[in-house]
């Protein structure tokens with residue numbers, strides 16, 4: 001969905017020379033964007049994540065932190081950060097992205113979340129382990145980017161309670177609580193959709209944001 005929205009928005013007819021995927025994890029975003037470039041480099045500061053990364057003919061991976069991408073010695077036409085930007089020192093990352101991007105290059109930042117009234121208190125039950133972001137547009141503009149657009153999508157999806165709980169268990173905020181106090185974390189998680197059977201389906205909102213920024 002993100003790839004097709006980016007292609008349509010930027011009217012990309014030819015493959016770009018080089019894309020850099022920052023915080024690429026196990027390479028799902030890298031593989032998805034590989035079709036848009038002659039070459040794509042995925043970087044992550046976690047060797048463990050990269051050891052499981054998906055391969056591809058035009059894909060290469062390197063261990064590197066978002067704050068040190070200038071040390072890669074490359075000049076990408078596009079930088080992407082999927083489900084990862086919130087972890088970065090975003091000021092340093094934006095500054096370095098601006099430095100290494102080719103003239104007129106783009107920075108694409110995307111996130112995804114599920115919402116349901118039962119999960120309204122989740123941020124209190126399981127505090128986010130990363131800083132909450134404010135004034136992103138202004139910050140990006142000061143650091144040399146123009147915001148082309150912010151694409152927001154919301155769709156209704158149906159998932160079984162078990163699938164939702166399994167998904168919640170993958171969130172770093174939830175994992176952190178399980179590591180420090182597993183009993184308490186399990187009891188907090190057990191309160192969500194308490195009256196619903198494991199296989200019963202629940203209607204949720206799936207929402208995504210795609211920030212499209214251009215090097216000024």
Ligand SMILES: C[S@@+](CC[C@H](N)C(=O)[O-])C[C@H]1O[C@@H](n2cnc3c(N)ncnc32)[C@H](O)[C@@H]1O
Pocket residue numbers: 022023024025026027028029030043044045046049064065066067081082083084087088089
């Ligand atoms: C949720 S995963 C996203 C993976 C991938 N982009 C995707 O969309 O499937 C977030 C990744 O960001 C990485 N990460 C977090 N902080 C980072 C940093 N400062 N520099 C590089 N990678 C970082 C984590 O190691 C993790 O692999």
